[in-house]
Amino acid sequence: MRGIFLRLVPERVERAGIRTGLRWKLSAAIALVGALVAIALSLVVHNAARVSMLDNARDLADERLQIAQRNYELSGRPNFPDIKIDDPRLPAELRAKVKQGRRATFVADGRRGEPDIWAAVPLKDGHVMSLHTGFTDRSTDILKDLDQALFIGSIAAVLGGSALGVLIGGQLSGRLRKAAAAANRVAKGEPDVRVREAIGGVVRDETDDLARAVDAMADALQQRLEAERRVTADIAHELRTPVTGLLTAAELLPPGRPTELVLDRAKAMRTLVEDVLEVARLDSASERAELQDIMLGEFVARRVAAKDPDIEVLVVHESEVTTDPRRLERVLFNLLANAARHGKPPVQVTVEGRVIRVRDHGPGFPEDLLADGPSRFRTGSTDRAGHGHGLGLTIAAGQARVLGARLTFRNVRPPGAAPDMTAEGAVAVLWLPEHAPTNTGSYPMLPGD
Numbered sequence: 001m002r003g004i005f006l007r008l009v010p011e012r013v014e015r016a017g018i019r020t021g022l023r024w025k026l027s028a029a030i031a032l033v034g035a036l037v038a039i040a041l042s043l044v045v046h047n048a049a050r051v052s053m054l055d056n057a058r059d060l061a062d063e064r065l066q067i068a069q070r071n072y073e074l075s076g077r078p079n080f081p082d083i084k085i086d087d088p089r090l091p092a093e094l095r096a097k098v099k100q101g102r103r104a105t106f107v108a109d110g111r112r113g114e115p116d117i118w119a120a121v122p123l124k125d126g127h128v129m130s131l132h133t134g135f136t137d138r139s140t141d142i143l144k145d146l147d148q149a150l151f152i153g154s155i156a157a158v159l160g161g162s163a164l165g166v167l168i169g170g171q172l173s174g175r176l177r178k179a180a181a182a183a184n185r186v187a188k189g190e191p192d193v194r195v196r197e198a199i200g201g202v203v204r205d206e207t208d209d210l211a212r213a214v215d216a217m218a219d220a221l222q223q224r225l226e227a228e229r230r231v232t233a234d235i236a237h238e239l240r241t242p243v244t245g246l247l248t249a250a251e252l253l254p255p256g257r258p259t260e261l262v263l264d265r266a267k268a269m270r271t272l273v274e275d276v277l278e279v280a281r282l283d284s285a286s287e288r289a290e291l292q293d294i295m296l297g298e299f300v301a302r303r304v305a306a307k308d309p310d311i312e313v314l315v316v317h318e319s320e321v322t323t324d325p326r327r328l329e330r331v332l333f334n335l336l337a338n339a340a341r342h343g344k345p346p347v348q349v350t351v352e353g354r355v356i357r358v359r360d361h362g363p364g365f366p367e368d369l370l371a372d373g374p375s376r377f378r379t380g381s382t383d384r385a386g387h388g389h390g391l392g393l394t395i396a397a398g399q400a401r402v403l404g405a406r407l408t409f410r411n412v413r414p415p416g417a418a419p420d421m422t423a424e425g426a427v428a429v430l431w432l433p434e435h436a437p438t439n440t441g442s443y444p445m446l447p448g449d
Contacts, residue, residue, distance in 0.1 A: 026172070027165030034161035038154030042147075049146055054115060057133070058105040061119040065103070065131045069121055072129060087130045091118060094130075098122050114140065175199045175207045179214070186218050243270050272391075279394060287402045289324035296321045296432070297351040303329050304349055307336065316352040321432050327399045331407070332356065334396040335428045343426055354432040364411035364423025373397065373409075396428075404433040 068083045090098075094106035103121040120130040182198035195211040195218075247266040253259040281287055297315035304313050332349075335358040339347045343360025350357040374393035393409075400407040407430050411423035 024166075024169065026169035027162045030161040030165035031158050034158045035154070038150075038157045042150040042154055045150060046143070046147060050143060053143070054107055054117075057115075057117045058107065058119070061117045061131050061133055062103070062105055065119040065121055065129065068131070069123070069129055072123065082131060082133060084130050084132070085123075085127050087128075087132065089132070090120060090128065090130050094118050094120050095128070098128050172207065179207060179211050182211075183214055183218075186214075243273055276391070279391060279398065289327060289402050289404075291322050292325055293320060293322050294325055295319075296354065296356070299325065299328070300332065300349060300351050300356060303332060304336070307333060308340075308347075310345075311336065311347050311349060313349045313351070316350060318351075319353045321354055323403055323405075323432060327403055331396045331399045331403070331405075331430060332358075334392040335430070338392050338396075338428070339426070354434070356430040356432070357427055358430075359412070359425055359427045361425040364426045365409050369393075370409055370411065393428075400430060404435075406431040 065083075072083075091106055091108050094104055097104040097106075098120045099122075101122055104119070106118040106120075108116045108118060114134060117133045118130060120128055123129055178199045179195050182193050182195040185193045186195070195214045196208065199207060199211055243266065247263070247270055250259065250262045250266045253262065295318060297318040301313045301315060304311050336347065336349075339358055339360035339362075343362030346361060348357075348359045350359070374397050397407050407428065410427050410429075412425040412427055413421055413423055
């Protein structure tokens with residue numbers, strides 16, 4: 001059951017490349033949009049202000065030209081030093097308009113990049129009166145001040161947008177992190193956790209929809225797994241009586257090879273039924289450890305010697321632990337049975353503090369077992385030629401969870417050997433917890449889990 005949840009929400013996600021947070025992505029997006037808007041707005045405001053100042057300058061030049069025209073008609077000469085009669089520098093475009101008998105103004109590009117203001121009017125005597133002025137220093141200063149204000153405002157808008165993006169993105173990413181943490185707890189087998197309650201808050205957004213969807217999916221999977229577990233347990237329970245009867249009847253058969261074959265298969269079926277029932281109980285997460293204080297090295301040495309005196313037990317460091325002896329023995333015997341069936345002698349057991357290692361010298365564990373952990377009805381033999389039903393390691397892992405322990409698997413290869421090189425043995429390691437499992441079903445795990 002927990003394995004399926006682990007596939008649903010992986011505990012660790014490895015990604016290639018640079019990983020950036022949502023708050024920084026959102027902040028960068030808002031800053032970029034703010035910068036583009038500020039630049040566009042600054043250009044519009046700068047151009048509008050420049051056009052307005054040019055229009056005012058042209059109107060002022062036109063008014064001065066009209067005054068000069070009236071004075072010229074009265075006195076016969078211009079009264080202002082910047083008023084010219086038939087100025088040869090008069091732009092051709094403006095000269096063409098004046099020849100049509102119209103008073104006109106014109107803006108030309110100056111030598112220093114500043115605009116030149118021209119105004120011209122035809123006189124009654126056929127001459128052309130014109131006025132030539134430049135953009136005033138005051139107008140230039142006003143434009144510079146305006147550009148500076150627009151630049152400072154743009155910077156403030158970008159920084160403010162970035163800060164707003166960090167704030168909004170931080171709240172959103174915080175809710176997503178809470179949702180991910182709750183989903184990981186569900187993946188570890190805590191069915192009472194609800195993602196929607198974990199994220200909390202009064203804001204209702206898409207993260208709430210995601211949380212509700214994850215909660216609904218987890219509930220549906222939990223119900224389906226529970227239904228499958230009950231069906232499996234019911235079938236195994238119903239098979240116990242006929243299998244027991246079959247075994248009893250087989251023992252009453254006359255001695256001989258056929259009787260031995262029937263007894264062997266009947267015993268294998270009874271073992272399979274008992275193992276399936278045990279897996280179903282472990283899947284229900286209702287198993288609790290019956291704790292005792294034991295000396296781990298002495299306990300392991302005594303149990304292994306009673307099972308197989310030929311197995312070497314090395315106690316590197318003795319330690320007193322609080323655990324369930326019956327479940328610990330079940331894990332130990334299953335690991336020894338797996339090593340005997342799928343490995344090669346010698347089988348060695350090492351006890352070091354709270355750690356128990358079981359090593360054989362066979363071809364090693366299959367790669368899929370190392371990657372995904374024990375799987376039901378998958379034996380430790382790569383060609384599936386070994387005996388057994390593939391439930392031994394699954395039961396060992398389940399009992400280890402009840403003990404609050406961690407069970408790991410690895411293959412032994414020479415130093416510097418290629419990953420595809422044949423292993424020189426397999427090692428199963430049981431890491432008992434520093435603190436005993438509680439009676440609430442929450443099992444302390446070792447750091448790094």
